[in-house]
Amino acid sequence: MDRHDETGPDEAGPDETARRRTARVLANAAEADLAALWQAWPNQPEIEFVRGPESGLVMAQGRIGGTGDRFNVGEATVSRATVVARGLGAETVGTAYVLGSHPEHAGLAAIFDALLAGDARQRVLDEVIVPLEHAQAQRDARSRADARSTVVDFFTVARENSGPDFGVDGEDDE
Structure with a gap:
């Protein structure tokens, strides 16, 4: 029985949920902050890059109505890196994917991912x-507040044409 038989393809166990959380935080962090x-x-461990960091393309997919059939939206640039960290106990491997052409960011994220495994x-x-994660939540809250401050409520008013039809000069055409 594989993992999909136990939890379903769209459900994640606690370890996978934690892994997704840390990967998301590292990928969304600013490269300067990670550096x-x-x-x-x-006591930095010895870091060996096994793969990358390198950039390439992936096919982005969407779903009709968010839950329907999949379709290809287009290509997106992604940077990835895989590292091995040695020197702090067991040897650990870390991998990271970052949207965009940011190989240094992917490398730093992979290093912290390796440290998370040890x-x-x-x-x-x-x-x-x-x-x-806290800084990202604050940034997102500011962004949502900025967007909310520019919201305009539009409403439609039905024009009734029951009155006299005025000409260009503002006088009654009758």
Whole structure:
């Protein structure tokens, strides 16, 4: 029995949900923030890039009505990287995908993903993931507030033409 038999193809277990969360936070973080966090990281492990970082294209898909048949929307540029971290206990592997042509960002995200798989997991969660997630939530809230402040409520008023028809000069045409 595979994972899809147990949870269904669109359901995720707790480990997969946590992995999606950390991958999303690392991918949505600013590259400069990740670089600063990595520079400040004490006792950096030895990092070996197994794949990339490199950029390429993926086919983006959509669903009719959000739940219907899939269709190809178009291509999107994605950067990916896979690293091995050595020196802090067990050897761990980290992988990251970042939308756009940002190979350095993908490399940094993969490094933190590798650290999440090892003994430094709780530290990465506390010092990297939670602060970045909080900053992203604040940024998103500001963006939503800015969008809400420009909302205009339009309403339709039915024009009734029961009155006299005025000509160009404003006088009654009768």
